[in-house]
Amino acid sequence: MLIVSALLLLFNGLSAPFTDPIDQQILLKLRLPLVLTACLVGSALALSSANLQVLLHNPLADPGIIGITSGASLCAAVFLLLGGQLAPNIVQYVLPLCCFVGAILSTALIYGVARKLVNNHSAVILAGIAISTIGGAIVAWLHFFSDAQSMRNLTFWLMGSLHQADWPILMFAIPLLLPLIVYLASQGRALNWYYFGHNSAQLAGLDVHRFHRKMLLLCALSVGAAVSMAGSIAFVGLLVPHLLRNFFGYDNRFILPASALLGACLLLWVELVSSWVIGISLPVSMLTATLGGPVFLYSIARMTRGAK
Template sequence: MDKRYFVYLMVLLLLLIGAIIGAANIGPVHLSWSSLFNFDPEDIDHRIWMNIRLPRILLAVIIGVALSISGTVMQGLFRNPLADPGLLGISSGAGFAVAVALVIPMALPHFLTLWLPVIAAFVGSLLVTILIFQLSNLTKGNLSSLLLIGIAINALGGAAVGILSWVSNDQQLRQLSLWGMGSLGQTEWPLIFITLILIIPTVIIIQFYAQRLNLLQLGEEDAHYLGLNVHKTQKQLLILSALLVGTAVSVSGIIGFLGLVIPNAMRLIFGNNHKILLPASALSGALLLLVADTLARIMVQPAEMPVGLLTSLLGGPWFFWLILKEQWRRRA
């Protein structure tokens, strides 16, 4: 690894650690670090640490990693800077599946009830990912066609969730509303453990695919001549990416544009080598979502803004810039 890139990664890591320390101490109640190690169950500060602040920080970091890595993988697979789980409709597919799980009653054992949103989101995101990949092959990866496909899937997913919201009760409607805007406020330790169990191994496995992603940038034919089993690699990466998106959506709701902004920003600094791009995207995605969630907690105290609104405010202008950049490149 280039020494300069190693320094950049260390800077990102230090910024993330600083953001974690800041997020842990920012809020309506100022906490000291000593309260974290005060194991008195009656101590209010310690309970806030363990039941509110710490799980929320961990969730922001891990969801930021998952969404940014999935966006990096999608852009590598489609060889397209505008490929993003949200824009292509993958998040909508996962969202519709979770909405079905929330609204339609199912008689399941307790342990399956805990896992049901994750399973539903994974299945929904995987089905939409496969559909998009097949349509991408038919359209030969045309940028306009991919965006139109994503718009259509998002419209269908939004309409389906709207119908489910219409037939839901008040409690289900509130869950769907908060979840549709993206929020980390409903964090609990069981969800943290499920998220860690699914996302951490998936991210590690994807890192081992970095060289194969580099080969795919040369085109399917050239990658095949260099000894890569292209279709098998594509399917495996699709499943891994769908697992990341599905898990993230099931826990935090739809947080848009993170998988679009982060990989493109990191490419400007680190280039297209996925061996470096993947960890850089993971660190910066975790940093961005943690900072956004911290701002969402304190901007409108004592209320709280859904973090998905903040990421959309950031991602919208970036998306316009990417489209204009692509048009300028074509004209040139």
């Protein structure tokens, strides 16, 4: 399914046998980076959320809800406001770096505040929500004081786009994201031990505290890299793992790699819907929320019926 979706998006609207130089340029310089960006970003967001939901023992754990995305967006907003007058080629490459740094800093702040408060999983969620709210308020103030062009750039960034990454960005992102995705997808057995509690995990030989810190950092790195490539994309991380667990159970040895594949497919489908049905490139978050919201409600209703 992933391969079919990627091929449809790659060759949509191009004439076979691709001997036209214009079609070749479209394929190599536009479509292929788009497909790679969708696969990497969708996999990273869904896989990070699948890990976070187990690490924090909360099905609502999501990079957007616990504040990682907000930190990245806040750094992007500050840069666009203060450095928006720089040359476009400089903005294109400095902006992803700012997002990446913001995601890491927000994760460190959330984890530090949680340890000071209670040092439990609920504290991480609560600290993330608080920091996310503060970040949203600061972004709103930046909107208020920004000029029209900076506001337009910031709004477009916050709504997400798969068309921002090109080959130079992908050359940095692929060596970082691909090993992270493979590693996070391979942690199903350890997460199964962790899921049954600290005592069971320690009996299985897992260093719980070290594992928890390491996985939080790796999830933050994945989300930071994904947001730096495509901006803020809503609902992918929350929807995909929840949907898979609802239909296929809680074995993380299956859920983690399946989340990576379904997250990649979801963003490919969103881009296909945008190009086929609407005919223009819309912000990704608009489509993921529109398509994902009803599916998420159906999943919750199905889970509720199953519980009865």
